Amino acid sequence: MAEVKISAEIRNEFGKGAARRVRRAAKVPAVIYGHGTDPVHVVLPGHELMMALKTANVLIGLDIEGKNELVIPKAVQRDPLKGFIEHVDLLLVKRGEKVTVEVPVQTEGELAPGGNLLEHILNALPVEAEATHIPESVTVSIEGLDAGHSILAGDIELPKGTSLAIEADSVVLQVVAAQAEAPAEGEGEAAEGAEG
Structure with a gap:
């Protein structure tokens, strides 16, 4: 599987207002976790992330302000109506790791x-x-x-x-097996009513 390179910025602002500002700038808030490290909050370019996520279990080479990390997507939250990406959880991985x-x-x-x-x-x-x-x-x-x-x-x-x-x-x-067609609702009941 090919590795997709994406640049990320450290995120220092939190909360709904900050997340909205990030999304308005066509970016996506994300959290990187794993290997017993503290979670790292980052911002990713929306279009590049969307293209990368078209491949299931994509391996992403993140450049976080000069530091390189390998990650895979673990959870992707999308807007239920419009489908755009609202947030991503990324898992740190190492070459050779299962x-x-x-x-x-x-x-x-x-x-x-x-x-x-x-x-x-x-x-x-x-x-x-x-x-x-x-x-x-x-x-x-x-x-x-x-x-x-x-x-x-x-x-x-x-x-x-x-x-x-x-x-x-x-x-x-x-x-x-394909189901045999059942009689239409009410047909059997009508016949029973006519007898009584």
């Missing part, structure tokens, strides 16, 4: 004919990987699967150096 992250699950192939449905029990798979080698996603073949089939976490082939962070028998995907 981290636990959720990696998106993608599927390929077609289910067996018959109108069955694929149910995603987990949209993302918890895995442990080296901070600088986090997979962008895992791909699962659903080719020819029929109703009743399940794909367990342990069935998914993971990239080298990546291991599961959940039980191997956890269901990730399952194929369910």
Whole structure:
């Protein structure tokens, strides 16, 4: 995974008013924590951060006023209506260090004919990987699967150096039979009323 470089400024003003001023300047307040250090409050450029976060579990090389740190996003708060980023929690990582992250699950192939449905029990798979080698996603073949089939976490082939962070028998995907159409509401009741 490529490392994205972003410059950050130390944030000294706190509270809602200060956060609003930061956002009006097209920037995002953030907190960096981890490795037993005190949290560091920073301000990040909004557009660069938004572009970086388009990649799940992106590795960010932060230049904090001349000091370089590697971080990954742990929590992103967005405005519920407009969707813009309001705040980000970033976790400090080191090269070679293992981290636990959720990696998106993608599927390929077609289910067996018959109108069955694929149910995603987990949209993302918890895995442990080296901070600088986090997979962008895992791909699962659903080719020819029929109703009743399940794909367990342990069935998914993971990239080298990546291991599961959940039980191997956890269901990730399952194929369910298409439901037969039920009679329209009220039809059965009307027939019962006519007999009485």
